[in-house]
Amino acid sequence: MNRLLHGLAHLNRTLERLLHVILLALVFGFTLLIIYQVISRNLPFMPPLYWTEEFSRFAFQWMVMLGAAVGVLHADHFVLEAFPRGSRADLATRVIRDLACLAIGVIFVGYGQEFAVSGLRRNATASGLSMVFVYSAFAVSGLFMILFSLQRLLHSALHGLDEMEKALNTPNDIESLDVEESDHSPIDTLDNNPTSTQRDRH
Structure with missing residues (x-):
């Protein structure tokens, strides 16, 4: 099982790097298309390219979906902690979270295939791109x-x-701050400050 986990982790690291490159290209392309749309509307000598609006919208949709997948790997989605950290209820909800992400992925693949096939019968209005x-x-x-x-x-x-x-999780500055504050209680601070202790004796 450890070998399976190692292989899956190696595969996912490669896929994550690929997704980062794709997302960077999508953001760059999306930004250029939006800039061109804004400029072409204000400068009459620049021809309006109607397909840029479609492509910017398509790029945004892919950014959202691929970014959501990367967020699953590192638990970057919004989380509301309702139970004390480390309690049984907290542990259960954290496991359910990953199971829910797995279930959503299965639903996306199952119904997404039918949705993708339906795009074969449709084309974008301005660009003619198959949907x-x-x-x-x-x-x-x-x-x-x-x-x-599955890796998680x-x-x-x-x-x-x-x-x-x-x-795997993205480091949380708030959680690390809470841990540091709990490790250094006011009593510990008082014990580690000999100046204040001597002052109290006088």
Whole structure:
């Protein structure tokens, strides 16, 4: 099982690097298209390219779906902690979170395939691009979500939930601050300050 986890982690690292490159290209292309739209509307000598509006919208849709998949790997989605950290209820909800992401990925792949196929019968108005290239974003994102969720769940099963989150989750400055504050209580601070102790004796 450790070998399986190692192979899955290696695959996901490669896929994550690929997604970062794709997302960077999408952001760059999206920004250029939006800038051109704004400039062409204000400068009469620049011809309006109507397909740029479609492509900017398509790029944004792919950014959202691929970014959501990367967020699953590192638990970057919004989380509302309702239970004390480390309690049974907290541990259960953290496991359910990863299971829910896995279920969403399966749903995206299952229904996303049908949605993508329906795009074969439709074309974008201005560019004429087949909508299958846009509708397939759900299925592709779902596939990445499945792979990333499986890594998190397998890592939790083999090494524990805390070790998995320490290895995969994006560091949370607030949580680390809470830990530091709990480690240094006011009593410890008083004991470590000999000046204040001597002053109290006098």
